[in-house]
Amino acid sequence: MKFEDFLGHVHPIKLSEDRVRIGATFCMGGSAFLLFIILGVSGLLLAIYYLPTAEGARSGIHDLDHVIPYGRLIRSIHFWAGQIMVAAVLLHTARVVAAKAYLPPRRANWLVGTALFLMTVGLDFSGYILRWDAQTFWAAQIVSHLLGEVPLVGGGLQQLLLGGPEVSEIGLLRFYVIHCLIGPSLALALIMYHFWRVRRDGRLGQSL
Amino acid sequence: MDQKDKLPPKNAGRRGLLSVLGWTFLALASAGVSWVVGRFLAGNQNHMGSEPSRFGTPGDYPLGTVTKKGKVVLFRDKAGFWAVTTVCTHLGCQPVFVQQQNMFVCPCHGSRFDAEGRVLSGPATENMALATLRVDDQGILVAYPKEKVKSGYRFTT
Numbered sequence: 001m002k003f004e005d006f007l008g009h010v011h012p013i014k015l016s017e018d019r020v021r022i023g024a025t026f027c028m029g030g031s032a033f034l035l036f037i038i039l040g041v042s043g044l045l046l047a048i049y050y051l052p053t054a055e056g057a058r059s060g061i062h063d064l065d066h067v068i069p070y071g072r073l074i075r076s077i078h079f080w081a082g083q084i085m086v087a088a089v090l091l092h093t094a095r096v097v098a099a100k101a102y103l104p105p106r107r108a109n110w111l112v113g114t115a116l117f118l119m120t121v122g123l124d125f126s127g128y129i130l131r132w133d134a135q136t137f138w139a140a141q142i143v144s145h146l147l148g149e150v151p152l153v154g155g156g157l158q159q160l161l162l163g164g165p166e167v168s169e170i171g172l173l174r175f176y177v178i179h180c181l182i183g184p185s186l187a188l189a190l191i192m193y194h195f196w197r198v199r200r201d202g203r204l205g206q207s208l
Numbered sequence: 209m210d211q212k213d214k215l216p217p218k219n220a221g222r223r224g225l226l227s228v229l230g231w232t233f234l235a236l237a238s239a240g241v242s243w244v245v246g247r248f249l250a251g252n253q254n255h256m257g258s259e260p261s262r263f264g265t266p267g268d269y270p271l272g273t274v275t276k277k278g279k280v281v282l283f284r285d286k287a288g289f290w291a292v293t294t295v296c297t298h299l300g301c302q303p304v305f306v307q308q309q310n311m312f313v314c315p316c317h318g319s320r321f322d323a324e325g326r327v328l329s330g331p332a333t334e335n336m337a338l339a340t341l342r343v344d345d346q347g348i349l350v351a352y353p354k355e356k357v358k359s360g361y362r363f364t365t
Contacts, residue, residue, distance in 0.1 A: 045248060069247040 052176035288362035
């Protein structure tokens with residue numbers, strides 16, 4: 001199979017013209033997905049040098065920044081792609097709201113998108129915690145206490161997130177598993193469903 | 209296939225050039241990314257795990273003591289101090305000093321080294337390096353794994 005054939009089949013054979021036109025809103029959903037892929041690849045590379053323990057996080061990040069060739073470059077790519085992805089997802093959401101695309105027939109996909117937005121923020125935050133310096137340690141403290149204030153289930157949620165009454169290395173390992181395994185795989189599954197619904201229900205750029 | 213497809217395209221020359229340029233650019237970009245990722249994955253053998261190990265004052269270590277700090281094991285006999293950098297010369301694992309047998313044993317593939325890092329049995333073929341020892345201005349004994357010395361080295365105060 002030729003490479004061109006593969007490219008030719010990523011999209012359906014026939015597309016209406018407004019589907020391939022790049023509009024004034026710069027495909028923010030697509031950009032967010034591109035950033036998701038960049039984050040996956042750079043994150044995979046970072047995982048090779050990072051260990052989710054207090055000492056491992058400190059020395060891993062030190063080595064990435066000062067010892068390993070291009071370590072700081074790859075860490076910066078991961079950091080900035082993460083920051084920009086949050087912005088892209090926010091702008092994508094704003095565009096959907098502006099186009100009133102949360103109304104039927106796209107209501108289900110609006111809900112999927114909302115879940116993806118929350119997951120993006122969650123991935124951003126859990127990645128931030130992995131630095132495990134004084135700043136992010138207290139951030140973990142604050143967020144876990146916020147979670148503890150949720151009526152009825154708060155205490156249980158906090159216990160689930162931290163693996164104990166206080167922020168410790170057990171909690172760091174949980175943030176690591178959430179950030180590297182659970183979050184990305186759930187997000188990828190939801191993204192696939194999101195795209196499929198876009199094909200089925202109609203794209204945002206099309207007239208309603 | 210209709211008639212139109214069989215005719216040579218109007219801009220064949222320009223398309224050919226753009227195609228060559230496109231593939232060249234793609235090849236260069238892939239080569240660049242491969243280089244960066246390859247270097248990143250290879251790491252930096254010269255610096256990793258070779259930070260100086262700071263011990264106590266020389267008086268804290270009587271004759272016959274064995275003290276581990278970081279990747280360095282400090283020994284003292286009548287002639288003086290020496291410090292073995294415990295990086296196996298086979299595949300870089302960290303051999304452990306077994307006091308009863310007076311030798312280093314590598315947990316990965318069972319290489320054995322004597323207390324001065326000389327190979328006793330394989331698969332390693334080279335001796336482990338000794339680290340240079342110095343006393344800093346606070347009177348603390350410091351081992352520098354980056355500054356390698358041969359077996360037989362002794363540091364006296």
